[in-house]
Amino acid sequence: MSTSLPIIIPKEQVILKFSPSNPPVQVIKSGSTITFETCDCFSNLIQKEDQLFSSVGWDKINPATGPLFVEGAEPGDVLKVEILKINIADQGVMTAAPKFGVFGDLLEEEKTKVFRIKDGKVLFNERIQIPVRPMIGVIGTAPANEEIPTGTPGQHGGNMDCKRIVEGATLYLPVHVPGALLSMGDLHAVMGDGEVLICGLEIPGEVTIRVSAIKDKILPLPMLREGDHLMAIASAETVDLAAKQATIQMHSFLTNELGMEFNEAAMLLSLVGDLRICQVVDPLMTVRMELPLSVLEDYHYKLV
Template sequence: MASHRLSRQQIVYRLDQSIPPAVEIDPGDTVYFETYDARTGSILSDDDLLDHPHPVGSNPATGPVFVRGAEPGDGLCVTIESIDLAESGFLAVKKGEGLLAHRADHFATRIVPVNDGVVHFGDLRFPANPMVGVIGTAPAGDGISTSFAGPHGGNMDNRFITQGSRVHLPVEVEGAGLGIGDIHAAMGDGEITFIGLEICAEVAARVDLVKGAGIRRPLVETDHHWVTTGEGDDLGDAARMAANEMVDLLQARLELSFEEAYMLMSAAVDVQICQCCEPGEFPVTTRAVVSRDLVP
């Protein structure tokens, strides 16, 4: 299979079928996505504050990738083969924003080195946990900003999307229109300031095509877990969506009734927050997680 490289100059701020592809590939090819951080490389020092709107947008994704043979009703299986991080990223506080907006009285930025898999936050050290914030395909109809999540994927901010993960995505338009971006060197569940440890990176992803998959929504598969996703204007709606997808998965894979799967959910499935930076003002994303020891 062939490999392809996309520079971080080949960026989009929307997943949109009207955007010409940056590259055309065959199923099974690997694409190396060079990605910008969430502010397109504009944050270079602690003096660079998020006190003004970015002139072109936030959360850029590299792409789009046209997958030959991909048609509506198919699915992509995108395997994250590696995530190579830049030497530093940034954390920030935006005045009056985030989950603790009522306490965020000042703008602040911190450039944070990341060396040999270790994050250096002042005198504190903790392991990096590289993950992909934005991964998605172009939706049918109008496009959607890379700042938002939906049935197409998008800005899910799901820390289970990391090296080794397989992300199943629906194909809604010819060629799929895959984009990847918004890499974090580390991100706590919730991303409560709106900003994870934003960093430039290179992501190697193998892109396989599953004909007639009929995938409705993103599904994340790791060696140890199945992960369904949800999004909504409030936490309840988003959690309900992820749970609903997980109940369907349990019924299908374990041949259970709804009642059996629903009971099992309450005993063996974790419903978790992905991004909850400003509920009611900005859409929330969630996940439901089950062990593959229980669900092969």
């Protein structure tokens, strides 16, 4: 009886821009399973507390492992990414730096903190232990005709820093080029909505996914299913604009996929839809609109 070896993309195979010209480092068939090894957002260059954010060059920030070429994925398809497993290291780092994040104008000096993880909890200080909830900060496909830095979110996905992109979630991304060219990185052991400092608990790890090309389906992308919610994710120059865009994307799903009338869909979102901030520290702000999956069940709608 023959057994196939797991397919792994090593952490040394990284990009710093999502681009249609990036050569794929691995090719798999639609429906296959693969593991991405990932560095942290500092390329694993900060290991001690005397190593500061400024010591890491911008050519080393937010590396994303990949890209992966998915056979059969063509422009116009939807790429379905099922997150099967996230493994993380036993320590992570955070940095604070002037001019970055919500506190950037208040910070006077850089600081790095290394946090150990034990028994599934971050040892924050002698009093506080925080349960880990590993998530993927950067995950996306190549845009059609441009290069987008891995630190910037957008319609292609990218640095969305959405804390609901966790083990067990399913993320739907656009396919703009043959093969989709999927890349990911920037894992966090845990992160709050907003990522207000400039980072979560940055940590290396491994992500195992099953990836499939979905034909003849139009969804407002990126879209995420996790727990009891379906989420439309949007990024824009301001939180206000991102919130409006995410809401309109979910509204279009209700009208186009469930067949709801315009005003009815708007009323429903005002009653059961929840706007949540993903992050406010990247070049674009990211917001998600959450809809209870029970609405889909009421309409006997099955998401692909």
